[in-house]
Amino acid sequence: MTVVTRFAPSPTGMLHIGSARTALFNWCYTRHVGGKFLLRVEDTDKARSTPEAVEAIFRDLKWLGIDWDGEPVMQSAREARHAEVARELLAMGKAYYCYCTPEELDAMRAEALAKGEQPRYNRFWRDRDPATAPAGVKPVIRIKAPLDGDSVVNDLVQGEVRVPNSQLDDMILLRSDGTPTYMHAVVVDDHDMGVTHVVRGDDHLNNTFRQKMIFEAMGWTVPQFAHIPLIHGADGAKLSKRHGAQGAMEFKEMGYLPEALCNYLLRLGWSHGDDEIFTKEQATQWFELTDVNAGPSRLDTKKLDHINAHYMKLADDARLAGMVLERIGSTDATHRERLIKGMPDLKSRAATVVQLNTDAQVYLKDAPFEYDEKAAHTLHDHDAHHAMHYIYDALARLGADFKADQIEAALKAIADEKYAGKLAKVMMPFRAALCGTMTSPPIAKAAEILGQGEVMNRLKAALHWMHDHGHHHH
RNA sequence: GUUCCCUUCGUCUAGAGGCCUAGGACACGUCCCUUUCACGGAUGUAACACGGGUUCGAAUCCCGUAGGGAACGCCA
Numbered sequence: 001m002t003v004v005t006r007f008a009p010s011p012t013g014m015l016h017i018g019s020a021r022t023a024l025f026n027w028c029y030t031r032h033v034g035g036k037f038l039l040r041v042e043d044t045d046k047a048r049s050t051p052e053a054v055e056a057i058f059r060d061l062k063w064l065g066i067d068w069d070g071e072p073v074m075q076s077a078r079e080a081r082h083a084e085v086a087r088e089l090l091a092m093g094k095a096y097y098c099y100c101t102p103e104e105l106d107a108m109r110a111e112a113l114a115k116g117e118q119p120r121y122n123r124f125w126r127d128r129d130p131a132t133a134p135a136g137v138k139p140v141i142r143i144k145a146p147l148d149g150d151s152v153v154n155d156l157v158q159g160e161v162r163v164p165n166s167q168l169d170d171m172i173l174l175r176s177d178g179t180p181t182y183m184h185a186v187v188v189d190d191h192d193m194g195v196t197h198v199v200r201g202d203d204h205l206n207n208t209f210r211q212k213m214i215f216e217a218m219g220w221t222v223p224q225f226a227h228i229p230l231i232h233g234a235d236g237a238k239l240s241k242r243h244g245a246q247g248a249m250e251f252k253e254m255g256y257l258p259e260a261l262c263n264y265l266l267r268l269g270w271s272h273g274d275d276e277i278f279t280k281e282q283a284t285q286w287f288e289l290t291d292v293n294a295g296p297s298r299l300d301t302k303k304l305d306h307i308n309a310h311y312m313k314l315a316d317d318a319r320l321a322g323m324v325l326e327r328i329g330s331t332d333a334t335h336r337e338r339l340i341k342g343m344p345d346l347k348s349r350a351a352t353v354v355q356l357n358t359d360a361q362v363y364l365k366d367a368p369f370e371y372d373e374k375a376a377h378t379l380h381d382h383d384a385h386h387a388m389h390y391i392y393d394a395l396a397r398l399g400a401d402f403k404a405d406q407i408e409a410a411l412k413a414i415a416d417e418k419y420a421g422k423l424a425k426v427m428m429p430f431r432a433a434l435c436g437t438m439t440s441p442p443i444a445k446a447a448e449i450l451g452q453g454e455v456m457n458r459l460k461a462a463l464h465w466m467h468d469h470g471h472h473h474h
Numbered sequence: 475g476u477u478c479c480c481u482u483c484g485u486c487u488a489g490a491g492g493c494c495u496a497g498g499a500c501a502c503g504u505c506c507c508u509u510u511c512a513c514g515g516a517u518g519u520a521a522c523a524c525g526g527g528u529u530c531g532a533a534u535c536c537c538g539u540a541g542g543g544a545a546c547g548c549c550a
Binding site: 008010012042044045047048049102105109112113114115116117118119120140155158161162163164166167169171172174175176177179181182183185186201202203204205206207209210227229230232234236237238264267268269270271273274275276277293294295296297298299300302303304305306307309313348349350351355359408411412415422423424425426427428430431435437438439440441442443444 | 477498500509
């Protein structure tokens with residue numbers, strides 16, 4: 001039997017990071033067994049669903065490299081079918097009309113709660129003659145839940161879960177306006193789509209028993225379930241707004257690569273021995289639902305950073321340069337060229353594209369520019385002023401041979417002759433003048449990439465600045 | 475309140491009764507490398523929630539306790 005899975009998001013906003021992981025687990029498992037991975041958009045909540053959100057979810061999934069089989073199913077288009085199944089259940093005597101008003105239901109719940117019982121419907125209309133129904137009340141259709149015994153689900157992640165049927169409510173299948181409830185729509189759709197494995201967040205574990213009632217009442221095969229724990233924030237509480245980023249796109253904005261996010265998300269709650277870094281291909285080769293942990297796991301951005309840094313090193317230089325340029329909204333050809341040339345040194349030290357962007361500033365500005373506090377402090381130095389002149393003269397003489405090793409040799413010569421071999425005396429002012437900051441990629445290489453013209457401009461600007469701002473005497 | 479789920483270093487995890495003096499990764503500490511910041515290399519600190527069983531033997535099986543989470547809508 002071919003495995004069929006589905007990912008069923010509600011299009012009420014961005015793709016949540018937790019949903020992204022659920023989608024990833026579904027996808028990985030399905031590719032592992034060579035099944036079909038379907039998409040279903042649960043847009044029955046018309047008030048909250050938007051077409052933009054639908055597009056955003058598709059876009060985010062694609063960004064993560066998650067592809068799906070066939071056309072996505074729009075749940076809203078299937079309402080007639082949902083109603084049909086509800087009426088079938090009615091005809092089979094497995095469901096019934098209920099004429100209670102929302103006010104009456106509220107009262108029942110309050111009463112049950114007061115008695116220390118689970119709040120639920122008291123089954124008033126379950127065996128009552130519909131002929132006695134109050135006039136003018138549009139009924140809902142409720143399922144007849146089993147009255148005694150236990151229900152059991154063998155969950156692929158959680159193991160055997162047993163719940164007393166006394167806990168099950170005669171839940172509503174079809175609302176008084178004829179629209180299906182979520183619980184009902186999910187079951188009908190999962191069945192009609194031929195879903196064999198339902199992989200979803202464990203907040204649905206309890207719902208499984210309600211949904212199972214419908215499958216069984218219809219005589220349908222109940223799919224296999226795998227309830228994966230939700231992701232929690234660093235403090236162990238369920239991921240929410242106060243934890244910061246929640247949307248997959250927010251992680252993109254924070255500078256994470258999709259392949260790194262996928263690797264991290266997959267490793268969160270699932271493991272294959274001690275493997276930490278793996279490709280999607282390896283993951284699909286290894287992934288088993290039974291290897292997913294039953295306990296919830298916390299999002300750790302430090303580890304994400306580490307994994308991202310790994311993938312940054314592997315990433316193509318031009319691709320990374322494009323990301324930096326996209327961030328600052330630039331299409332400057334010179335900047336792109338410099339970035340690509342400097343990328344090997346840049347990407348080896350940055351954990352995220354945001355850091356990459358910061359470090360790349362050397363290549364993205366033109367003299368004269370501002371010096372940050374530390375750079376300004378360095379340039380205020382008396383020796384630095386002298387050094388700057390030596391550097392300027394030495395590099396001006398380099399001419400066509402403006403290569404990193406030539407530049408470095410020239411700077412070392414100055415250090416040897418003037419500063420007793422103390423390289424920092426030359427390098428640090430040079431760095432300050434070239435970058436405006438005291439951290440940068442290897443500065444001689446950066447100078448080569450910048451080219452002699454731009455380097456001389458920056459040195460000149462630094463000399464002007466030093467002249468204007470005076471210097472400290474030591 | 476009722477029902478259900480969860481619990482190994484700070485974090486993610488390995489672990490299927492003896493391979494466990496509990497392994498790996500991130501983070502943290504120290505050292506090395508080094509013109510800055512990083513990378514990298516080496517090394518160290520650090521955990522089986524608690525209490526009972528079962529067993530020759532338990533992180534692993536069972537029961538209880540504690541703590542955390544979820545569900546209980548004419549929301550999804």
